[in-house]
Amino acid sequence: MPSAAHWQARQVARFKPLLFLLALYPVYRWFWLAATGGLTANPPEFLIRSTGIWALVALGLTLAVTPLRRLIGQPALVRLRRMLGLFAFFYTVLHVLGWAFWERGWSVASMWQDIGQRTFILVGTVAFIPMLALALTSTQGWIRRLGRHWQRLHRSVYAIAALSVWHFWLVRAGKNDFAEPYAYGAILAVLLALRVFVAVRRKP
Amino acid sequence: PALPATPNPQYWLSEKPTPETDVTGYNNFYEFGTGKADPRDRSGRFQTRPWTVAVEGEVAKPRSFDIDDLLKLAPMEERIYRLRCVEAWSMVIPWTGYSLSVLLNRVQPTSKAKFVEFTTATQPESMPGLRSRILDWPYVEGLRIDEAMHPLTMLVFGVYGKVLPNQNGAPLRVAIPWKYGFKSGKSIVRIRLLEEAPQTSWVKAAPNEYGFFANVNPEVDHPRWSQATERRIGTSFLAPRVETLMFNGYGEQVAALYQGMDLSRYY
Structure with missing residues (x-):
């Protein structure tokens, strides 16, 4: 693909505020349901489940970024990945606090x-603990400090995803x-299989 | 429609009843789906007329009762019972009906009648949940004969002064307030008296999680969660969980039924 068609990092970054507002959709929804009596007869149960589901959705979206970049040939999309990952963490924290x-x-x-x-x-x-570590080391400073270990550490997201589906x-x-x-397990399996496929094809 | 009844002060609670919208909108009735609102949202086509209940097995006078005869079999009483679900939530519900023993005495159980089995209706065209294999349909529950004859065990035709809505087990169900809710079979079409304990649906599905007795017991945890506390439905969502009571607070009336039994083994 010609590089002229590639989105620049700056261009992708411009989309970030919009993505941020979109990713807060579950929060708007909870407030809307609370205001209209839609949180069921058992709001705590509803909210614990709902935060868990949205954590899983955000985790799936995070893991979809790399296959999507490859599919549409837009590597700069990686600029959105951290925010999605942190949203997965945010909904997980709400889930844990709810519990x-x-x-x-x-x-x-x-x-x-x-x-x-x-x-x-x-x-x-067991899934939450490494997620906490990934969230804490998601800053530029930690990426620099950890160097090549950073990627190794952040590969634990695959284990986190598998544990979450198991949970x-x-x-x-x-x-x-x-x-x-x-x-959810099937979607996750596809996202992981795409990575295996790419890794195998790259080998001579 | 209204179902007139006389309040029975013997079976009354000072606790505030759970709002009617919660009692009729938050249910487990898997024949209509596993979501808590599914029974309310998906039971509209369920047929409750004509309806007969076969009462048979170890009885001197087996027979089939029409629902309209059952409605007239004994004076309708209103009783307020606690309901404790095995999922650790609870409600306080004003039921309308009478003691199941009234019906059982009509058919004269023989000396071999040691257990009672309740079978729930299966209407594939109006019960979408039957298509899923979650349980082995029809839903079957059961009691020991002394439990079934206990005056607390109630044959229920109404709730909140009205005829039972479909989602609550229309046109008739049982209510056994000292046991987890799943023991109370809904939309009953057959009551069978047996010499041996019946194979009940949840015992068949997960014998390590659900016992035949299923008495409410804060000391015996479900394998996947604690039974020590419960969430009272309809209270503020900031309200703390409340302590679960032994036999759901009905120990004075029913503890004698289980004298000498190891309740952690016979859960």
Whole structure:
């Protein structure tokens, strides 16, 4: 593809404020539902689930950036990836806070007990810890400081995504209701398979 | 439509009943879908007339009852019961109906009748949830005969002074307030008295998670979550969870049924 058709980093960056406002859609929606009585009879449950789903969606969008760049030949799109990743983190934090407050009443002892008692909470916690590390090291300063280790560290996003889908699958396991976890799992599998495909093709 | 009933002060609570919109809008009734609002949103085509209930098995006088006969079998009482779902949420609900024992006594259970099995209707054309394989349909629940004969065990025809809406198990269901909600079969078409314990739907689907007794017990956790506390539906979303009571607060009436039983084993 001729380089003239390539979007410049500056051009892509101009799109960032709009993406930021778009990525806040779930937040507008929650306020709208709260104002119109749409948070169901069990708002805490609704919000814990909703934040979890949106965290997964944002994570999927983050992982879609690289395949999309390759597909449409616009490498500068990488400029949007960090923001999407941080939105995945933002919704995950809300999800974790929702659990900590509504499920565990801010009691640290009770949170620990829950992690020990429920496999899906443990899996979710294990997914959250590296996500915290990725969010903290997402700044230019940390990218510079970590050098080539930065990319290695940030490859853990694949593990985080897999753990997140597993967490979701475990939530639904008792009800044998797997349609949604399978859908998210399939999307994730495609996004990861595209990377494997590219890596294999690059080899001589 | 209204379903007149006389309040029964013996079965009353001072707790504030859960708002009617929540009682009729937040339900588990998987035949209509697994979402909590699915039963309300998707049960409109469910047919509740004509309706008969076969009462059979280990009884001297097996017979089929028309719903209109059941509505007249005993005086309608209004009772306020707590409902505790196994998913750790709860409600306070004014039910209309009478004790199940009234019906069971009509058919004269034999000495071999040790258990009672409740079977829920299957109407494929009006129950979209039947297409999914979540449970082995029809939905089957069961009780030990002494549990079924207990005066608290209620045959329910109405809620909030009105005929039961489809999503709450029209035209008749049971309510067993000291057990997790899933024990209370809805839209019942058959009641069978048995010598052996029936194979119930949730025990079949996940025997390590759901026991036959399913008594509300804050000390016996579900394998995937604690049963120590519950969320009372309809309270402020900043309200803390409330402590779950042994036998859902009905211990005084029912604890004797389980004397000498290890409740962590027979959960």
